[in-house]
Amino acid sequence: MQGDRRTRSGRLIVGVGWSGTSAALAEAAAEVGSEVVEVRGRISDRDMDLMALDPILGAAVADVRAATRALSELLGAAGTVLAVDDAHWLDPSTLDVLARVVDRGLPVVVAHRPQRGNVHLDQLDEALLRSGEAVHLGPRSVDELAPFVAAVLGRPAPTALVEQLWRSTAGLPGLTRLLLQGWIREGWNEKGDPPPAPSAVVEAVRRRLAESGDIATRLAEMTGRHSGLPVEALARALQVEGSEIARAWDVLGSAGLAVPGREQLIDVVVEAVERMVLPSARAVHEEALGRALVETDGSPTMTVGMLAATGAPVPPLVRIRAARELQRVDPVAALAHLEGLGPTGDADLDRELAILRAELGLTAGSEEAGRWIAELPDPDPEAALIRAALAVRDARWSRALTILSANEVGSAPDRELRAALALARLATGGRAESVETDDAVMLGPAALAAVAAGALRLDRLLEAAEAAERSTSIPVLDTVHAVGSLLCSAAGELGGAAMLASRGTRTSVGGPGLARRHRLAESWVAMRAGEWEQAAVPGEPASPWAADAVLEAALIAGLARRSGDISRIRESWNRAEETILRGTVDLFALEPLTELAIAAHRLGYVERAAPVFAGLGDLVSDMGSPPLWVGILAWRRLEAAVAASDDEAVRREADQLESLDGGVDPLPALAGAARTWCAVLGGSVEVEEVTDSAEALAGQGRSWEGSRLMGRAALVTDHPEVARRLLESARRMCAASVAEEAGSGGLERLGLSEREAEVAALVAEGHTYKAIGGQLFISPKTVEHHVASIRSKLGVGTRAEMLSVLRSVSRSTDPAPG
Incomplete structure (x- = not known):
């Protein structure tokens, strides 16, 4: 209760039905006086002057003045208080009598439901407020409802039960008590779902609807579980004025049948109404409401549901x-x-x-x-957008550009068409300068154009992503979240790439059709960052789109390459080769496509991967050869050349990187690492140079590439101590760093003797000391001595660390397939 206490001669209690007004009235009356005289309003009293006072004053009371005098005499006795319940049902004359008695300072306590437009009830309230306090009751919170539930159970109430009752009754204590008692009478033992509205609740709702009048009853029967129905449609369906609908909702709310402050029935009331109304009557209501929704342009979704429920045809x-x-x-x-x-x-x-x-x-x-x-004619801008989007899903950005260019009509083409056209031009090598920024729809293409030009502005990419999330238009070709994350990843901005991809997943921008693409982009960035657990291929059903299949295959190839899993590398290439051999490349897929091309080089399929690098080279040239993308592509070709053991190609790409403007990140790190690769492959290992180059790569989001460089250098050097230091640094930078890089004789190059190398190889395969001794014709004790020497030379402290090094090097000694 909330009160504004003044004197104790009068009290006013206002609350919706089932909010506990009767209990509060009895409590207040006991506080004011010791002898309580009770009056209860009934619906039949509304049209019967002074009938409610007859039980306490007698039938002789003929008018307001006489009734006032008689009631004042009755209350003049010491300790006597008048308690009036359900005053909203009283006739105007009785209300006037009560107001006059209150103004005389006599003790009166009144409870009633909220009621608009009752002038006489308002006058009584004003009199009570002048002489006493006002208390307003309504729904209780879960915590406030718990004592009422406990009183019914006779024990503390379980929180889950209280919450369930609160949801069913909107927190009205009287309705909560009635519902729980009904459940218990019908045998519910708090296990499983409770039964629907018990008979006691149904009857109580029936009585309250009868009291609420015809319009309110029909409104409750018609709306049922539906909320948010427009007043115009309800008025048309019930054949009343709109103002009558508003009044009916007020009545239902006052009676405790509707959620206070909302035009929606309480859940358990809905269940009761459904039990009361015959199916045939419900069908009539729904058909009438469905027609009214159509005629008044109401919610189309709700209209379809209404008409479908009745079996009526729904207009196309x-x-x-x-x-x-x-x-x-x-x-x-x-x-x-x-x-x-x-x-x-x-x-x-x-x-x-x-x-x-x-x-x-x-x-x-x-x-x-x-x-x-397919049935729509060309040219048609809207159809062109969809055809272009289908081409993009099929990994054919060049075809998308052709479709969109043919449909660019008029001097001011459609905004979405203009944005899509700009995006397609970027993807296929268009110059960034052609993208305008005069419109929110163009924020995405403009931000991506800046990246294509070599200016990676994460703030602009995020601004474009936010605009796409707020837009009512659905991205048709692709999202700035997906393509932006892939471009950021290629440029070494892994933090920005992760933000864009995760936003795409979290906000569901583009709908379910692009959901897997965003999750694949998230996994791609996680792989690039060395976060292996987050880099797994999403487990949901595969996407039907070729573009997603290419990204997924590249992800598998990248993970397999980093773990030295040749069979998975081959699997990924086989999955994507058909799409790749079509010769279609785009800027947004540069990194995934080159990952697959590097995988092909690792498998010895150099010629089969050639179209990827050739196509991307032409694309970057068409873009105006921005140093950023020329350098990134040269670095990816260098990685492929290393995988294929093509030292001449490595030097060629290193020269290309050396010739570029070194002021654009990540080009300095890539050029430095390329020079170091040339030196290492030539047999020259300068520890400081190797370490600096590897750390520079790691600083540009290429930790695995840095560890790979140190791993190869460790296997090239003739100094065992240097090899151990580099190998340990490589392991720290990336656990899978040396899986691919060791050549034949790798174990011996770590400073092991020929016999120690033989023992180490067998230990890496998991053989026991006894089994190793049997194969090498030495005792298990001798094997143990060799293992101790191996651990010492590798500089590892535990058997697990030793096995990690040995297995990573041993995997790399397998000959690459041709």
Whole structure:
């Protein structure tokens, strides 16, 4: 209770039905006086002057003045107080009598429900406020409801039960008590789901609806579980004025049947109403409401549901509108609204239907999008966008550019078409200067254009991502989150790449059709950062799009290359080769495509991967040869040359990197590492140079590449101590660093003798000392001595560390497949 205490001669208690006003009234009356005279209003009293006072004053009371005098005499006795419950049902004359008695300072306590427009009740309230206090009651919180539940149970109430009751009753204590008692009477023992509204609740709701009047009753029966229904539609369905709907909701709220302050029935009241109303009557209500929603342009989704529930046909236009309403939030459900909808005979509507289906198919990740859009003629800007998006999903940005260019009509083409065209030009090597920034829709292409030009502005990429998340338009070709994260990754900005990819997943921008792409981008960035546990391929069903298949195959190849798993490298290449050999490349997929090309070099498929590097070289040239992308591509070719043991190609790419402007990150680190690779492959190992180059690579988001360089240098040097130091540094930088890099004789190059190398190889394979001794014709004790010497020379403290080094080097001694 909340009160504004003044004197103790009068009290006012106002609360919705089932909020506990009667209990509060009895408590207040006991505080004010010792002898309580009770009056209770009834619905029948509204039209019967002074009838409510008859039980205490007698039938002789004929008018307001006489009744006031008689009631004042009754209350004049010491300790006597009048307690009036349900005053909202009293007739105007009785209310006037009570107001006059209160103004005389006599003790009166009154409780009633909120009621608008009752002038006489308002006058009584004003009199009570002048002489006493006001208490307002309403729903209780979960904590406040717990004592009421405990009183019914006779023991402390479980929190889960209190929360369940609170959800069912909106926190009204009287309704909570009635519901719980009904559940208990019907045998519920707090296990499993409780039964629906018990009979006692149904009867109580029935009585309160009867008291609330015809309009309020029909409103409750019609709305049921639906909330947010427009007043215009309800008024039309019930054939009343809109103001009557507002009054009916007030009545239902005052009676404790609707959620206070909301035009929505309380959950358990809904259950009670559903038990009260016959199915045939419910069907009539829903059909009337469905028609009214159509006629008043109400919520299309709700209209479809209403009409479908009655079996009534849903007009095609309403189904299309319902799909539009759900397009961004639930494209799968939106598609369901269009299921089975054939030609309408209206050419414009059929065109809208085909485009909408195709858009939803793209957003939901359905391969049917192509079939739905195939019937539309060219040129058509909206259809062109979808056809271009299908081409992008098929990893054919150049085809997307052709489609969009053919549909660029007029001097001011559609905003989405203009943005898509700019994006396609960027992907296929267009100059960044052609992208404008006069429009929020262009923020994405403009931010990506800056990256393509060599100016990686993370703030602009994030601004574009935020704009896409707020936009009501759905990204059709791709999202700045996905392509931006891949470009940032290629440029070594792994922090920005991770932010963009995770935002794409978290906000579901682009819908379910791009969800896997964002998760793959997250895994890609995690792999590049050496976060192996987060770099796993997403486990949900594979995407139908070739672009996602290429990214997934590149992810598998990258993980396999970093662990030395030749079979997985081969698997990833086989999965992507068909798409790659089509010769279509794009800037956004530069890093994944080159990862697959490096995998091919590792397998010995140099010629089969040549189109990737050739196509990307032409693309970067078309871009105007920005140093950033020329350098990144040269570095990726160098990595491929190292994998293929092509020292001449390594030197060629190192020369290319050396010739570039060294002021653009990450070019200085890449050029320095390239020079070091040339030296190491030539047999020259300068520890400081190798370490500096590796750390520079790590500083640009290339820790694995840095560890790889140190691992190769460790195997080239003739100094065992230097090898151990480099190998330990490589392990610290990246645990899988040397898996790929050792050549034949690697164990001996670590400073081991020929016999120690033989023992080490068998230890790495998991053989016991006894088994090793049997194979080498030496005793187990001698094997143990060799192992101790191996650990000493490797500079490792535990057997586990020794096995890690030996197995990583031993894996690399396997000959590369041809």
